[in-house]
Amino acid sequence: MATIDFKNVQKRYGQFKAIHDFNLHVGEGELCVFVGPSGCGKSTILKMLAGLEETTSGSIEIGGRDVTDLGPGKRDIAMVFQNYALYPHMSVRSNIGFGLKMRGVPKADIDKAVNEAAEILELTDYLDRRPRALSGGQRQRVALGRAIVREPSAFLMDEPLSNLDAKLRTQTRSEIVKLQKRLGVTTIYVTHDQVEALTMATRIVVMRGGVIQQVGSPDELFSQPANLFVAGFIGSPGMNFFRGPVEIENGKAFTRFGEQRIPLGQVPQKLTAKEAIFGIRPEHLQVGETGVPVTLSLVESLGTEKILHFATPKGQETDAIETEIVSDEDARDKKTMLARVIDDRRYHDGETIRIALPEGKVHIFDTVTHEAIV
Amino acid sequence: MKKRSLLGNFALYGTVTAVCVVLLFPIYWMFLTALSPRTQLRSYPPNFWPRDPQWNVFSDLLAAQPFGLWMWNTIMVATATMILSLTIGVLAAYALSRHRLRGGQPLGLFILTSKMLPATLLVIPLFAIFKSLGLVGSLWSVVIAQATLIVPFATWMLKGYFDTIPAELEQAALVDGCSPLGALFRIVLPVASPGLAATALYAFVISWSDFLYARTFLATSESKWTLNVGIATLKGEFVTDWNTIMAASLMAAVPIIGVYLFLERYLVGGLSAGAEK
Numbered sequence: 030m031a032t033i034d035f036k037n038v039q040k041r042y043g044q045f046k047a048i049h050d051f052n053l054h055v056g057e058g059e060l061c062v063f064v065g066p067s068g069c070g071k072s073t074i075l076k077m078l079a080g081l082e083e084t085t086s087g088s089i090e091i092g093g094r095d096v097t098d099l100g101p102g103k104r105d106i107a108m109v110f111q112n113y114a115l116y117p118h119m120s121v122r123s124n125i126g127f128g129l130k131m132r133g134v135p136k137a138d139i140d141k142a143v144n145e146a147a148e149i150l151e152l153t154d155y156l157d158r159r160p161r162a163l164s165g166g167q168r169q170r171v172a173l174g175r176a177i178v179r180e181p182s183a184f185l186m187d188e189p190l191s192n193l194d195a196k197l198r199t200q201t202r203s204e205i206v207k208l209q210k211r212l213g214v215t216t217i218y219v220t221h222d223q224v225e226a227l228t229m230a231t232r233i234v235v236m237r238g239g240v241i242q243q244v245g246s247p248d249e250l251f252s253q254p255a256n257l258f259v260a261g262f263i264g265s266p267g268m269n270f271f272r273g274p275v276e277i278e279n280g281k282a283f284t285r286f287g288e289q290r291i292p293l294g295q296v297p298q299k300l301t302a303k304e305a306i307f308g309i310r311p312e313h314l315q316v317g318e319t320g321v322p323v324t325l326s327l328v329e330s331l332g333t334e335k336i337l338h339f340a341t342p343k344g345q346e347t348d349a350i351e352t353e354i355v356s357d358e359d360a361r362d363k364k365t366m367l368a369r370v371i372d373d374r375r376y377h378d379g380e381t382i383r384i385a386l387p388e389g390k391v392h393i394f395d396t397v398t399h400e401a402i403v
Numbered sequence: 404m405k406k407r408s409l410l411g412n413f414a415l416y417g418t419v420t421a422v423c424v425v426l427l428f429p430i431y432w433m434f435l436t437a438l439s440p441r442t443q444l445r446s447y448p449p450n451f452w453p454r455d456p457q458w459n460v461f462s463d464l465l466a467a468q469p470f471g472l473w474m475w476n477t478i479m480v481a482t483a484t485m486i487l488s489l490t491i492g493v494l495a496a497y498a499l500s501r502h503r504l505r506g507g508q509p510l511g512l513f514i515l516t517s518k519m520l521p522a523t524l525l526v527i528p529l530f531a532i533f534k535s536l537g538l539v540g541s542l543w544s545v546v547i548a549q550a551t552l553i554v555p556f557a558t559w560m561l562k563g564y565f566d567t568i569p570a571e572l573e574q575a576a577l578v579d580g581c582s583p584l585g586a587l588f589r590i591v592l593p594v595a596s597p598g599l600a601a602t603a604l605y606a607f608v609i610s611w612s613d614f615l616y617a618r619t620f621l622a623t624s625e626s627k628w629t630l631n632v633g634i635a636t637l638k639g640e641f642v643t644d645w646n647t648i649m650a651a652s653l654m655a656a657v658p659i660i661g662v663y664l665f666l667e668r669y670l671v672g673g674l675s676a677g678a679e680k
Binding site: 101111114116118128175 | 569571572574575576577578579580581582585590593594596
């Protein structure tokens, strides 16, 4: 168990700056998830922490010890790779015990540790098999076994679930969380999947273009996104955005959605512009008797849960620059807004319904900086 | 797997048989020539099995010529060439495959240029170099000369193989506490064993069949002759004893078959399956 500190870490490839001034403190026993779209630098940071990539400047500390210039083997970390990277010419037993062997641990102790790890991961029956004779899920567990057997001060996991099918992924996700809690080892977990991040993390680091966008608990990121990017990236389906005027009356702020005036509550301190980008999560939109009339263009039914698609009011669509910032995972037509409802009512395409935007659920963002206005 | 039709089976086995016949016929003919009495060698129509097989041709050859010495010299040369070429090839290929070297791309291509020149062209400068080093007449001259031909190709063969091995395997080994060379020897090379075996076989066969370099550098030191140089001396100016030459050639081919049988199990690919996913 150890803390991990990144201090002004930068990474350049020639002229290209992959990581800009990365600062982060990860506490003991935390499960910290780095999340972001592909190419955001999350894997680079992990590899720098592992010692597999050199840092251009800045320092990395594990347990208060500066490891910036140490090789991967001397950092007392274990890593789980996206493709598992099991040694194909070795049995499961040798794969799990390899790290201990390299550290000169006596054979009897290796056997004991391997058997214990195998028991935790239910691999005891497969110890003498080669990796190719295992299923995807079993290989994944061998990769985990290789990490836990060494009792390192930190686990680094690079998208360890992305090669599993959906059902196994959900199952393994909770197994990893349980295992991490049981062992209490500080863990850095990299994923592009925000659902994984939200369900697993004690703390999430959202990255984009080599820059940290926001660090916080899953709840914080969901309810108080720091900027448009985080707001769009976290949550599935992502947040709806629309452009609107800012009107202030008696210390209260309002905007317009279609023909309707939407109350925003107390005027936020930083709200000075005449226009802003507003965001509301699909699950916060309310279908009812009052509200803005909209025509449904598509109804996706998942049983009791329905995703209703309707057009953003004319003139209020966000433009191309802003659409870029929304998660690539959830690419969707930016002229469409979504409402997520759970009820027994039947909706059908072309139907006109009324949508209300409840006060306190509307997020306000600056049109230029895209920062949240609070 | 889809079941083949009767016609498909027929075509498959027919093709395999035809290919085998074409490939094995020269060897059969060598065998036939070795066993035939001299008077029957050029008979027409040809005999497809000698009426009176001369089995003593092998023992006569061993008694009359230092065949064992030639064989020993050839084994030494081929083994040394294989080890030297593989050592250089592995390190060069690994560097080219894994490290983004400054000028690595042109350097990699440059390695191949010596392969593009005919061996005959290199004999003269090599002879001059070996003469000044005092290596002419030594088996090392042949080993080094052959390695200059084999290393470029071996490097590219191995680089191609290393490229298919995921870098994460070595990264995992590094995290597990291996040094970079340790990761190469403990992880990459065992995983690359089919590629290594193919390259080793290539090096061994090329070296074994070399005549030009051995003939040029070893001509004057009879005790260092390799099989090919030795067998060539069996051809006389006026009379050529074809059955002895064929018997010698057949015996010279035996070790190659042995090496192939030994390496064959490593040649089977697919060992790296299971590393990922």
